[in-house]
Amino acid sequence: MENEKTPIQLPFLLNAVLVLVGLIAFFFVLDIGAGILIPLVFSFIFSLFLYPLCRKLEGYKIPRALAILICLLLVIAVLSLVFWMIYENILSFSADLPKMQERGQELVTSLQKFIEETFQLTSEGQIEWLRQNLRSFVNTGGQMLNGVINTTTNFLAQIFLIPVYTFFILLYRHVFKGFLDRVFDVEHHEKVGRILVQIETVIQKYIVGLITVVSIIAVLNVIGLMSIGIKHAVFFGVFAAFLTIIPYIGIFIGSLLPILYALAMTDSLFYPVAVLIWFQIVQVLEGNVITPNIVGSQVSINPLVAMLALLLGGSLWGIAGMIIFVPLTAMLKVVLDNIPALSPYGFLLSEGENKVPKFKSNLFLKKLLFWEKKKTE
Structure with missing residues (x-):
């Protein structure tokens, strides 16, 4: 009887070094390949989400390519409707921009008087201080603007790639399944299939739960802003709710716009403070009640x-x-x-x-x- 080959045992320090080098290489690839990997990952997630609907349409004897196109067109139609509603609210909001600019100038004047009375710094001194710091501010602002432009351009390019990638991932899903069957031994096929089903369930629950959470947050935001008496409550509430997809900080970022609007368009501090308090309450509810109970423990x-x-x-x-x-x-x-x-x-x-x-x-x-x-x- 032949002696069985024993696996090579590497020293712990060497194992640790290999793991560390592997992690560094992995994150390096993620960094330099972001432009390719980001739309691919989004497409993979959307493919898992759309797969049950696509499979159901194929069950009605609809060709796979046509079923995938129907699924993608439904998603695009829903997103187009949402963005159209946001665009209409933006047009309504833009009508208040001249008044906001006038109100902003009044606030700047009041701030100058406050600084002059409190710190004994005249208006000429304030202008001189601004002039001295303007160069660094412009440089920083220019760098931020370039970064925003580059990020926006890349994001728009990636958006157009996502439906294309999603289409081909769903179209050739049998190829990926065949690949996994060939990579793993027969005795592991059941476990691999179970993992894939669980991943599909996780993604579907995550997206459905996220849509539900965004909808609930939008309703709460709109109700709160209307109760406080803020104009364009629908626009501010829905915009802030969409930012909920950014975990933990999305609602905070979304609250800044209505707070600034309330500060510029009202004569009382009650309105911006009330908006801030309401959004904080919504954020606490979202993080501790809404998301944990809707998304579910399998995703969390x-x-x-x-x-x-x-x-x-x-x-x-x-x-x-x-x-x-x-x-x-x-x-x-x-x-x-x-x-x-x-x-x-x-x-x-x-x-x-x-x-x-x-x-x-x-x-x-x-x-x-x-x-x-x-x-x-």
């Missing part, structure tokens, strides 16, 4: 991991990374949970569910057999 990961994913995604891929790194982390958790050797890392990403992890390592089995033998002696 613990807040610390979500925050790290948010920061990591933002540093690598900007706003797009902040949006998609959280569901990607949830998908990673599904994979880790289904691999016994990696299940502790999946548990680390979770919120600490009261479930006993199933360890099936050889060491665990040896210990179990040892104690069973002790009992019988």
Whole structure:
């Protein structure tokens, strides 16, 4: 009988170095390949979301390519309707811009008088201070403007690529399945299939839950702004609700515009303060009640991991990374949970569910057999 080959055991330090080098290379590829990977990841997520509808249409004897086109056209039609409504509200909001400019000049004048009376700095001195700091401000503003223009241009280019990628991913999904069947041994096909189904479920629940959360937040924002007496409440409320897709900071960013509007268009501090308080209440409800109960425990990961994913995604891929790194982390958790050797890392990403992890390592089995033998002696 031939001796079985024992696996090579590498020293712990060498293993740690290899893992570290692998992580550095992985994030380096994510960074330099952002322009290609961002639309691909978005397309993969949308493909998982649209797959059940596409499969149902194909069940009615509709050709696969036509079924995919119908799904994409439905999504594009819904998004076009939403953006058209936002555009109409923007036109209505723009009518108040001259009045806002006049009110802004009054606020600047009042601020100058306050500084002059409080810090004994005349208007000429304030202008001189501004002139001295204007150059650095312009340079910084120019860099930010260039960054915004580049980001916007890249984002628009990627938007047009997403439906194309989504179409081909759904069209050739049988190729990807065949690839996985050839990569993994037959005895692992059932587990791979289970992982894919769970990932599909996670993505579908995440997107449906996100749409539901955005809708609820929009209604709450609009009701609150109307109750306070802010004009264009629908525009401000829906705009802030859409920013909810950026976890943790989206609602805060969305609240800045109505606060500034209330500050410029009203004569009392009650209105901007009331808007700030209302949006803070909505943010607390969204983070602690609405999102956890609607999105579900199968999608949720613990807040610390979500925050790290948010920061990591933002540093690598900007706003797009902040949006998609959280569901990607949830998908990673599904994979880790289904691999016994990696299940502790999946548990680390979770919120600490009261479930006993199933360890099936050889060491665990040896210990179990040892104690069973002790009992019988």
